[in-house]
Amino acid sequence: MSTGPRRIVCLTEEPTEVLYALGEQDRIVGISGFTVRPARARKEKPKVSAFTSAKVGEILKLHPDLVIGFSDIQADIAAELIRQGVEVWISNHRSVAGIVDYVRRLGAMVGAADMAVAYADRLQAGIDAVAAQAATLPRRPKVYFEEWDEPRISGIRWVAELVRIAGGDDIFPELAAQSLAKHRILADDAQIIARAPDIVFGSWCGKKFQPRKVAERPGWENVPAVRDGQLHEIKSPIILQPGPAALTDGLNEMARHIHAWAGSKN
Template identity: 75%
Template structure:
């Protein structure tokens, strides 16, 4: 067997990807936020959060490879590197980036063929959704909220999936910002001006409260609030740059947009 034999996954997307590729036997530790696949929580020890990790417990697992995501985990990565652990921190932020990530992770564990086939399957699924959405008589304007206090808008892969599902993100200029702090709305009133037809909430790690959103000053004038088009997409389905977003996440978006379109017909 080639490639690393004892992998610790600091976020959910490498865990979901390795299970999808049939390489879960290599995983010796996972993120405590992991919910996909459900069996991973039962089988694998949880050794990290997103911005923190149990370094001692990770080292006891004797990993030969640790996979993490983004600059947010740079301190964890640095600490592990100081202990001689090989670390890969990916930084993909787009739909194409997610597909490429799957291919690269597959190659690292000697499963290039399966990873390529899986990425191709995911791409076909996205193409099918995009073809269906192209038939919509009208595209809704969509506001995606990743956090509420302060309001943070959606990242690039989220905006791209909204487009694939048949909508248009109302903050495309912010979606290209990789860091959440650069997607904070200093004035939430600007959402009123952009008049979204649909509001999608995915508050990272906590339940979306549509009634609180609807009660914000001036928001009663927003078409989405007026028409009751406030919907939650569970954060594990859309905020992880991995398979979940390209499957259940985008499908849920497409369902909401299709239902909105039918209501207008």
């Protein structure tokens, strides 16, 4: 007999991706408008939220027995739904280990614990395989991950961890521990230039990364990444969502560029 919530609204992409991966997509009655994974979800499910806003009235019409969101940024949405009598789960996982555990917890909530454990184990095996390959690299690049360009914002914790797993060294590890984007703002470019990144990964959360604009920044002409043409986009849906996409496609894309850099330096 099926257990757990039957009518779930997902305010972000990662619960949607996980539930589809577990074969539990029939429980989903509403999704985030930013959802791109899996592609079929956009065709099958009504879009009722952005990231910082939601159509509360439309959500209530769906009669959800659980709404799933992420982080303090969705606290106001959660509070309004709670006041309307809706059960809400706001996860706040920020690390690679946290993402893997999130898969297990969400699976348990919908009565698919065994499937979720198996899926989480496969995700972890993929991570371990990338780490093992990275351990064979002859050298490790210094990596600057830019989550936003104006102002410059460096990468969040799970991104910095994935950079390390892929074979690079994040140049702002002290900022990666800060969960809020406002605490990862870089006051001026001198901080970045001084740390001389070999690779720049850009993921400008919702807009296209423009390597030319990065290369034309004043004072950046001698940054190794600019000098060597190592300015690469990692599309935000596969790295800035704390879900399976980051642990698979996002990690593999960064590893591909890092391995190419390491090979070119032999």
